[in-house]
Amino acid sequence: MSATNSWTFKLPTAVTFGAGCIGQLPQITAARGARPLLVADRDLVKLPPFARVQQVLLGVPVFSDVTPDPTVASVDALAARLRAEKHDVVVAVGGGSAMDCAKAAACLAAGNLSSIRAVHSEGVPLGSARLPLIAVPTTAGTGSEVTPFAVLSDTEKQVKGPIAGDALYPVHAVVDPELTHSLPLKVTIVTGLDALCHAIEGYWSRNHQPICDVMxxxxxxxxxxxxxxxxxxxxDADARSAMSYAATLAGAAFQLPKNAMVHACSFPLSARFHMAHGTACAFTLEEAIRFNAPVMGERMTAFLRGAGLGSAEELVALVRELKQLGGLPCTLRDAGIPAAEIPNLAKESFHPLMKNNPRTMTEADLVAMYERLV
Ligand SMILES: NC(=O)c1ccc[n+]([C@@H]2O[C@H](COP(=O)([O-])OP(=O)(O)OC[C@H]3O[C@@H](n4cnc5c(N)ncnc54)[C@H](O)[C@@H]3O)[C@@H](O)[C@H]2O)c1
Ligand SMILES: [Fe+2]
Structure with missing residues (x-):
């Protein structure tokens, strides 16, 4: 049956959007609980967007022991603090790292498990318990403010990957584009390309569905x-606003169809070679467009036309231009990855998301792809 005839769409997260909408955060938070905890990463707590949030949430305690690519250990520590201080609502401020750490901890704190590792790598289901979480994105990228995923790294096991479950949907996303004006050029590009990957992968996923396609x-x-x-x-307030809206929209677009080969390939690149998430996704994006476009037929033409592009090659050229503008690696050599790693990279790219790819990718296809990227 065609995806147009049979699907279920849902997005349980309320979304408040607009320049200055952070002013509504006190009421939105008070409606969910009386003992909030603010969560942000170590760098963001020193920057203007966090000061702006603290101005409106005066005196709210802060947890800031979050690093980029948040770890299982950070999630466990945050959950322990939430339990010990009996917080009843979590306000996560930042990019995907802070939001994902807080989302996972808000579930862990409300349930019976002692470590999120049980869910991340030991096959234990997440369950439905959670503290309400309000997400305040300060990057325009991950869309984590509207997704039921948290991407975590287990440094002991050297694995990075998502956990998933409805309990991970934030109850409310407060998306204020003014919080993104302080993003440096490189982080703007890296996170913006992640959002572009979500739009493309949600669209070409084998589980694509019509409302998500439109978004x-x-x-x-x-x-x-x-x-x-x-x-x-x-x-530029208009460009920032468009990017914040686009990133949330792209999050809503991929959260049900889920991502495909670009994200599957990104996990070993991030876990073993410490590439930022958006950089790792962008690394294989041009190759993925060239690989998948031929089997997408009319659907790819419709996507490109809707995105204001004339051809798949025009999209490839734009991605390349953006990567070069941001100083992102375009080859294994740029990324400092030895060609001898190609067989390992190919093997480790078979995350379950690979099954969503519209064109079947074999290990030989992956090796050939990485050989073109030497
Ligand atoms: N849950 C999901 O659905 C989902 C989707 C995609 C990616 N992810 C995950 O999200 C993480 C990446 O998130 P990210 O790309 O937003 O980056 P990030 O959260 O790691 O932030 C990157 C850097 O930007 C800084 N920063 C954030 N906002 C800023 C601002 N307004 N001004 C100046 N600096 C700012 C941070 O302090 C940090 O140093 C990865 O772990 C990735 O796997 C999650
Ligand atoms: Fe992503």
Whole structure:
């Protein structure tokens, strides 16, 4: 049966969007609990967007022991604090790292498990218990504010991957584009390309569905038209607003169909070679477009037309231009990855998300792809 005839769409997260909407955070938080805890990463707590949040949430205690690519250990420590201090609502401020750490901890703190490792790598189901979580994104990228996923790293086991479950949906996303004006050029590009990957992968996933398709195309259109401007003119309110909207829209677009080969390939690149998430996704994006476009037929043409592009090669060229503008690696050599790692990279890219790819990728296809990227 065609995806157009049979599907279920849901998005349980309330979304409040707009420049200055952070002013509504006190009421939104008070409606969910009386003992909030603010969560942000170690760098963000020193930056203006966090100061702005603290101005509106005066006196709320802060947990900031979160690193990029949040770890199982950070989630466990945050959950222990939530339990010990009896917090009843979590406000996560930051990029995907802070939001994912807080989302996972809000579930762990409300349930019976002692470590999120049980869910991340030992096959224990997440369960439905959770503290309510309000997500305040300060990057325009992951869409984590509207997804039921948290991507965690287990440094002991050297694995990075998502956990999933409805309990991970934030109850409310407060998306204020003004919080993104302080993003440096490189982080703007890296996170914006992650959002573009979500739009493309949600659209070409084998589990694609119509409402998500519409959101994916619009997100891609906005990103193609605004990412360069947002990166080069960081205070351009219109470009920043378009990017924040696009990133949330792309999150809503992939959260049900889920991602595919680009994200599957990103996990070993991040876990073993410490590439930032968006950098790792962008690394194989041009190859993935060239690999998948031929089997997508009319659907790819519709996507490209909707995104304001004439051809798949035009999209490839735009991705390459953005990567070069951000100083992102385009080859294994740029990334400092020896060619001898190609067989391992190919083997480790078979995360379950690979099954969503519209065209079957074999290990030989992956080896050939990485050989073109030497
Ligand atoms: N849960 C999901 O659905 C989902 C989807 C995609 C990616 N992810 C995960 O999200 C993480 C990446 O998140 P990210 O790309 O948003 O980056 P990030 O959260 O790691 O942040 C990157 C850096 O930008 C800084 N920063 C954040 N906002 C800023 C601002 N406004 N001004 C200046 N600096 C700012 C942070 O302090 C940090 O140093 C990865 O772990 C990735 O796997 C999750
Ligand atoms: Fe992503």
């Amino acid at each position: 994916a195309i619009e997100a891609a259109r906005l990103i193609c038209a605004n990412l360069k401007r947002a990166a080069q003119q960081p205070g």
